[in-house]
Amino acid sequence: MEIDKENVVQAVVIMDTFNDHFNPISKCKPMSLLPVAGVPLINYILESLAHGGVGEVILFCCQDGPTIKDYIRKSIENKAIWSVTMDVQVMMSDSCQTMGDVMREIDAAGLVRGYFILAGVNTITNINFGALLEQHKQLCKKDKGAAMTLVYKKVAWEHPLIGSDKPIFLAADANTNKVLMHHKYKPKSTEKSISLPLEVVLNHSEVKLHHNLADANIALCSPSVPPLFSDNFDFQTRDDFVHGILINEEILASSLYYTLLKGNQYAAAVTNWKTYQTVCRDVLHNWAYPLSFETGSTEQNNYLFMGNHIFREKSSTLSRSCSLIEDVLIGSQTHINDNTVVSKSVIGKNCVIGNNVTITGSHIMNNVVIKDNCKVLNSFIDEQCTIGENSVIENGTIIASNVVVDAGSQLKGTLLESSEVDKEKSLMKSTSECTEWENESSGSGGDDFIGFEKSWSSSESCYSSDGSDESSLPDSPVPEDTNIFLQEVIDSLARGYEEKLKNDYLILEINSSRYAYNIQLHEVNFFVVRALLSMPVLAENKNVLNTVKDILKYFRPVLSNYIKTKSSIMDCLRAVEDSCIKCEWLDGKSGQVLHLLYEADVVDEDSLIEWHKDLEENESPIANQTSLVKFFDWLEEASEESDDSD
Amino acid sequence: MKKEEVQEIFLKIMKEEEDVSAGVAAIRTLLSVIENYKVTTVRELDLNMQLAVEAMKHCDQPVTAISSGCELFMRFITFAKLDFTDFEECEQIMLQRGNIFLNTLLEARGKVAKQAMPFITDGCKILTHSRSRVVLQAMLEAAKANKRFEVYVTMSCPDNSGELMHKQLVAGGVDATLILDSAVGYIMEQVDIVMIGAEGVTESGGIINKIGTYLLGMAALELKKPVYVLTESFKFSRIYPLDQQDLPKEFKYLSSVLKSGKDLTKEHPLVDYTPPAYITLLFTDLGILTPSAVSDELIKLYL
Amino acid sequence: MSPSKGSGKDLDDKFIDLIGKFVSDIKNGKLRGSNNIALSMVTLLETIISDSQNATAYELCTAVRAAGRRVAAALPHELVASNVTRRILRAVRDENRAHANQVNQTVEGSGESLQRLVLAAGARRATLGAAQHDLREPLRDHIAELRGELESSVSSVCGQAKEHVHGDEVILTYGASALAEKFLRAAPRTYKLILAEGPETAESHAMAHRLSTAGISVTVVSSASIYAVMSRVNKVVISVSAALGGGAVLAAAGLSAVTQAARHYSVPVLALAPLYKLCPVHATDASYFNALAPPHSALPYERHECASDNVHVYAPMYDFAPPDHITLFITNLGGSSPSYMYRLLSELYDPNDYNL
């Protein structure tokens, strides 16, 4: 393939999803190594690229680059099939926070030579990329401006791929397949009507409208795409890009196209736990052929087919009396003991499942031990976990690796992580989520995997909980001045808050001013929070804390956009400290504010505690505020009680 | 050399070693005959042999295996004879090769069992008839390889050898059920495969086996279940029975009965003949054969 | 017994890369058609043989076997590849025997037989004895021979068309197959063809179209009406994807329906099976027959039924017809009845290589 560099089909795979849908799993291992039907995601994408005649792949990692790098190295040593025809290079850049940044990076580094395929690591497909890209090139011959061809799979409206992800509405010219309008609903959105601009209909002889498309997160890009990203620094995600292009098509002089996959082509993206379930099932049912649960291993046919889509690795052992109902995948060396019933589940390698265990709709990774008489329903258990006897785990409980669940514990819709603190937190969280389940399950009746609904709703789910009781204190001081940026941010936020603008726009604004004044990221984090806490509304308002609460609630997306990493959380806390000192109306309420932030799941304990520590170290004025002290006491005891709760 | 002595040796082997089949026992007897009764000429040897064979056929044991085994051994002798002129040396060679021969025979059962392995699939139901050492071994090995399968064993009158089979299977951790001979038709529709042993395999590729096998075969064919026969190759014999009547008497009845001169039509035959049409495959130490392959083998040997 | 059960260890890397290339070619559809696959497998093994530094029987057997095993592991459904491997192995063994001219040269064929048993020469064990000849030269001829056979096989199978298909007959064939198509073209054009479309509709239709343009009168029927038309059919001609030990047949899904119907009306069934498709496995080994194809052909993914939890959609890749459904196998060597398959197998392969 080295001979003609030019004709080699290039593909860029973005190894991060830039969201926390898979927390806490995605915290402890890179998304790309999350196993779907027993096979790490990365294998699927690589193999399908190889099938599609791609010659060169750039894996772009923003986190855990090294892990991925040596994973790739290993599989090349093991002569993975794709390694023969494809050369894979891993790019790393921890500075990238969004896909936009990645594209800019790529543009800067000049990695792509020409037309290329842009896919996410969470894509699972069996399409022939080469052919599609060729098609895109042809199209570019016709329309110089053609920047990107989006790839969609048409499915029934009721299909879970749509139901559980953000549905798309798309209007396009029927003759040219030029995208005219692209609208992404909020998940489970109830809006029944969308307004189609008249000119869309007037200017085109025929218009196709699609409302039942599943986005496989695949795009065929012209060379012009990375530069476009660089020119418009407010493009954060692909959707930004799409909208940007559509809104000011003339200015950017580029246009979008879309293509639908044929009947026998499969494509889906794992965007949240629900789609994760669906895709796993599809893989088991062989829709993604030739991709299968044996993808990536040179050895095929190591699985015994036992009817009803039950597969078990040859080396796995079943006891006589255990029964597998349907849609079961059992990895190698796993042993299942007597009277255990497994259905609609994936069980990884080297697991030991005890007697009288019931496992339904769950995903159990490698080296998990489940003791006798357990019940595991609609849950995800990551590697090296141990589940004690008689425990019941259900409703989308997600257990990160190396957790030991004590015997007889009951977990409903909980997030469990190995460290004690987290555990306690998540248990608290669970209270709120459990309520979530009820009203959701009532919403979509009899949905098997209701548990996994949490994944995307988690962000909202957090404000449904309000445990704190605020004492409302009267005060109305005036906000003091900070630097211009802060002012700008405050203004835009304030405006946004009054006019109830969409958070996305605000984020854009903030970013643009960020770039304008070129502020460092951590400063941005700091100032955003600072701004939030020093909005004029607060000044006039009587009941500060409630307002703060509302504000937090309203700007949750903004926050979650900026406050992701640990460092950013520290920024945020510092901002709180700062504003508590600077703004009178927050005087003495730092504790409550923190509590709110904490309830809103913006900050987590360990960072809180850490922060609290260095507060005391460099004895800051608020360190010994009663409210603050109260809050941390409460935090302590909360942890204790949760500890004896399990 | 005394006829009784020979019989004694033979019966001793049969008695002492539970799981050695009559054919092997016979051959071993013959070997020991060669050892013990020194002779000087090939001719004498032949005489001795024939005598011994006769003797064994008359010691009240099911004779099918014996005869086929002996036949084979005689053939072996003749081959051996051809190679050498000097009788002394010939005899030595004969003994030494004889042992090799014997060992291959002893290995046979293991091989057969191995052949049958893949046919015992996880979760299948097997019907077997009477007691066959090969079948037993095959099933026990399958059980060891933690395959989950059920076995139905016929009682198989008159000697109820099925009960022993059943006992041994259960002991070996196989999920086995004992059924009446007359329940074959009833059980047949539930089972997936029929797996039986054989006392002798005829030129036609059919088998001679414990009485009731024929019926079993017919039922299986009617319900389209495959019939697999597990047998060692030394049970191949050069007879070609046309029907049940055509089976040699000494096969059907114990020599004692024959001697007693009773009216045979009133007697229960011990074995029956199952024509090749009812047999799907034979698993032998020579490999997995279709019935038609048997004659091929025999022809290669005897012509 | 058979040398070194070890995995690909006993192959050096350049071979492994070669194999990887071969495998990925097939997987990415660059290499299609059983015949081509067989041929390129031969080439692969040839290079392995000629490049392996010391070419004693044992070494070669080990290398070839390892290669074969590796390919088989990667492409379990390309039975042809394994068959070719077995053929080569057999060649190696024969050559070896020829050199170390052993007692049992007289015994034609190899592997177990009563005769050998009786001859009791433990010689059989010494098959791969320490004979240190370089076998490359003679093997080259063998391989050339084999390649020749592969190349000619299709034509020699089709050559027999005239003997089986007569004018004014009604022939039914099932699904699309290059071999069957050639065969039907080779026959005198006066017969009428009923083409029952197989699971891969498009190919079947394409084939129907080609044949009809070639001047054969073709009637296309759906796979549902096979039974209905069968009573008018004189002969059924099918091309198999593998002829198994014991005379059973592995072919495109839906074949059993055809053979059953044919049997019901006692219509003779001709199975086109070039020698390289004969393979010494038996019908039980589930892994071959439970291979699932993507179910799109049965039910398009767009239907939300197939996403609902209590719906399973199956589309098997292969179907399996028992020996008694097949009247005649047509190989390069002419017609042979299912009951005779065991013989062909034992002539082609060495029993020790039955499972690689």
Added chain:
Amino acid sequence: MSSTDNKSREDVMAARQAKKLAKQKGKEAAPEQVQIPAEAQVKPATPVQQEKPSKPEPKVNSLKSKDEVDKAVLKEEKVIVADKSKDDIKAERAAKKAAKQAKKKGATEGGDAPQDKPQVAAAAPANENMTVKDVVETLRDIAIVAKEIQGVTDKVIDLGAKKAEDSSKSKAELKAERRAKQEAQRAAKQAAQEKVVAKPKAEAKAAPEKDATSVKVEKAVKPKSTEKPKVKSQGSHRVNWFQHLYKEHDKESLKTIAINSNLHPAIIKLGVQLASRVVSGSNARCIALLDALKKMVRDYTLPAKTEFARGLEAHLASSLDFLWAMRQPSASQTNAVKFFRYHLTQLPNNVDEFDAKKTLQEEIDRYIREQIDMAGEAISIAVRNKISNGDNILTYGCSSLIERILLDAWAAGLQFRTVVVGSRVQPAAQHMLRRLVARGLPCTYIDITALGFVMNTVSKVVLGAGALLVNGSVLGSAGSAQLALAARARNVPVLVACETHKFCDRVQTDAFVYNEIGDPDDLIDKNDENSPLKDWRTNPNLTPLNLTYDVTPPSLVTAVVTELAILPCTSAPVVLRFKLSEYGV
């Protein structure tokens, strides 16, 4: 594929809408709203709908309102009859008119726009037939729709077979008519707009695109364009053993009949529906026929000084000729007619017209109730007793009876899995699957080619039947015999569920003596546009053959389940004899 899915969704919407409207006894407001929602579900903004009702506007509206009215009264059959028949006539007129317009347009300027040509071409031969064809084409499209609705409104099973069939059917019709008219309009407007500026046309297309009706517009035109070659080449494309069957199939018969003959509209409509397979499945066809007859009887006016029986008989004969020309009578239909004739002859000579009509109608109702509804129930119970927990029930294609059986069994709390076998050519099975899944039955769907794969796990095979012949062989939809054979190979018992009104005294040993040739184009793969078969008409050597039935010999059938008892199918003659003594038919 999903375009139909898509469509179906909106049609469902439309249906609901319609019901809602129906409640407010068809105000004049109704029509506009009605057709808007049909399309407007997804894009209320398009101006198209507003300006859409072009020339035939007023008439159509009135018609529409009619539609609504009779949707409203759909529940009670008495009234529906009148309405349906009436607006039916209008439907025909509308269609005819539309077509005429189209033709005129086409004639006036010799097809400048491509869309025009086919119209001209088609319009040329005989506008009578073409109008019918028009309706046929549209109706064929609706066939799917009808099924969908059946699927959604689960009436099919709940109120026993009779109601089910009737309701779903009438829905189908209503939709059919409304669509028919819309098509007519659209076609007309199409033609009209060809010569107008490109823009409105553009919208006209833009609008439908979404609910996939534009596809239909094409459809409505395409078949006509291909019409000529078809007629021409037909001779060469007849599989010679089936020569005797082809004439029954070809659509020529549609040309010959004169719409404005004295045939009863209900009959004409039924004819069209039969020809276009809107009404299919022997039960449905039987009920439809009886229903039509009932209307005919009711509206029959006795000519002066003729005996009622004779007069009606004559009338009946002519109508039947028409119907059978449209599609071969199914056994159920012939039996129904036999029964009707019998009661006609039973009438005393001096009977009063009113009483006569009354008795006849009652008889018809009784027949439907006893022979179909109650029979179905009896059979369902009988089969249910044969199903045990953990069974794997395999069934083929789509049969209202089987569906009823399975759903009842499931409702009765039996735990079993259903294996639905379909074949590519007949999509019916997929609808079956859809309906079963909707009720939560665990299902497995396979193509008929996968039979061998599942058969070893199947515990019973339950088949529906078109007819049970007197020699015990079963006339079922093509493929059933194959199932029976495969089942036999695995010793799986095969049950054929068949009401005794489908027993018929014909004898048949293979699928050639009597059969029906389906539309050869169904064989061609719809979803790849350049299918190698598409030009088969120009290739004399290539003949797609699409059989409708095949015959399962008694040896392959374990038992026939009838309302009388579970019988060996060899005892068909006994049943017939028994019925003769019972009902005189």
